[in-house]
Amino acid sequence: xKLDNRLMAIADLVRKDKIFxxxxxxxxxxxxxxxxxxxxxxxxxxxxxxxxxxxxxDAVVSYGYSEQIELRLSDxxxxxxxxxxxxxxxxxxxxxxxxxxxxxxxxxxxxNIHLILQPMTHVEELRKxxxxxxxxxxxxxxxxxxxxxxxxLSCYYYSDETAYTDLDLxxxxxxxxNDDLSKEYLSKIYNKYKKKxxxxxxxxxxxxxxEELVGELKQWQx
Ligand SMILES: C[S@@+](CC[C@H](N)C(=O)[O-])C[C@H]1O[C@@H](n2cnc3c(N)ncnc32)[C@H](O)[C@@H]1O
Numbered sequence: 001x002k003l004d005n006r007l008m009a010i011a012d013l014v015r016k017d018k019i020f021x022x023x024x025x026x027x028x029x030x031x032x033x034x035x036x037x038x039x040x041x042x043x044x045x046x047x048x049x050x051x052x053x054x055x056x057x058d059a060v061v062s063y064g065y066s067e068q069i070e071l072r073l074s075d076x077x078x079x080x081x082x083x084x085x086x087x088x089x090x091x092x093x094x095x096x097x098x099x100x101x102x103x104x105x106x107x108x109x110x111x112n113i114h115l116i117l118q119p120m121t122h123v124e125e126l127r128k129x130x131x132x133x134x135x136x137x138x139x140x141x142x143x144x145x146x147x148x149x150x151x152x153l154s155c156y157y158y159s160d161e162t163a164y165t166d167l168d169l170x171x172x173x174x175x176x177x178n179d180d181l182s183k184e185y186l187s188k189i190y191n192k193y194k195k196k197x198x199x200x201x202x203x204x205x206x207x208x209x210x211e212e213l214v215g216e217l218k219q220w221q222x
Contacts, residue, residue, distance in 0.1 A: 001033040001063065006118065006150045007091070009143035013116050013154050014039055014087050021046060021085035023076060023101065024093050028056035028069065035068045044085055046074040076101035083107060087114050091152075095122030099129035108157065109134070115155040123151055124169045130155055131162040131169075140173040142181040149185050167216055175220075186220035193217055 003011060011033055014020060020043040022030045031043035045060065047053045053071050060069045072079060076097075077088070088108070090098050098119050102108060108115065115135070119126050130137060130153070139154040153172070170189060174182045197214045200207040 001029060001036050001059075003029060003033050005145045006143045006152075007033070009141050009150070009152050010089055010091055010116055010118055011037075011039070013114075013139070013141070013152065014089070015114055017041065018087040018114075019043070019085045020087040021077070021080065021089070023074070023088065023090040024048070024052075025056050026052040026092070028059045028071075030089060030091070031069045032059050032063050032065060035065050036063065040087070041068060043069045044072055044080070045069055046072045046077075046079070048073070048075050077105040077108070080105075083110065083113075086112055087116070089116040089118075091116075091118035092120060095119035095124075095126035099126050102129055102133060102135075109159075111157050111159065113157065115153075117153045117155065118150055119153075120150075123153075123172070126153070127164075127169045127172055131164045134158055134160060134162065136162055137173055140177070140182075142174070142177075142179070142185045144181055144184075149181065149188065151185065166213065170213075170217070171220075183220065183222065186217075187222035190214070190217040190221050194221075 007030055014034055016039050020034055020040040022045050025045035025047050028045040031045045034040040035043060045056045056071055060066055098117055135155045136158040137153050137155050141152045143150045171186060174186050193214050197207055197210050
């Protein structure tokens with residue numbers, strides 16, 4: 001199984017020898033790769049719909065991993081038992097949907113559970129949900145496929161309040177990274193907020209807070 005850069009970056013974060021769950025698996029490439037490479041011995045490939053789960057079944061059967069990879073219909077983690085998996089990936093979905101899974105799955109509040117989240121949208125809201133629910137983000141990785149950048153968050157429950165600023169929600173852990181993709185992602189964030197600021201200024205609207213934020217983000221302009 002050959003993964004694209006995005007899925008490979010997720011696979012690289014998975015801890016070895018834990019039960020792995022892939023929420024919204026679709027093609028099941030991730031669990032197949034992890035079993036094939038001896039990173040996990042047992043995985044649960046879950047999806048809300050039958051169609052994607054059939055795609056998953058095709059991959060699992062054709063690679064001969066029906067014993068190791070269980071297929072499961074589930075809305076988020078609703079159809080999981082407590083602590084059924086300790087490595088959990090949720091990739092290719094919106095940040096608000098991912099947030100809703102976290103908020104309603106109380107057993108994720110366990111320091112031994114590792115969440116690997118790859119939101120397609122609303123990254124800031126997802127970070128806020130994590131912090132407000134006492135999770136910490138220990139690492140963020142940027143991957144690139146074609147000309148699209150993807151962000152991946154590695155998170156654990158921490159049982160303590162996490163203090164954060166608006167800037168933390170916007171840039172996350174990326175300023176701690178020193179790779180070119182993180183720098184490219186940060187520069188995109190700067191451009192996005194600078195564009196907003198320019199539009200407000202043009203419309204003669206009040207924009208002191210945004211001006212301050214853009215001033216902070218300017219250090220990542222490329
Ligand atoms: C864009 S695909 C991502 C597939 C794979 N995770 C990846 O990143 O390449 C999104 C998948 O999430 C599934 N999905 C959407 N809402 C879901 C939910 N509430 N619970 C579980 N799966 C869901 C869809 O059926 C679809 O198969």
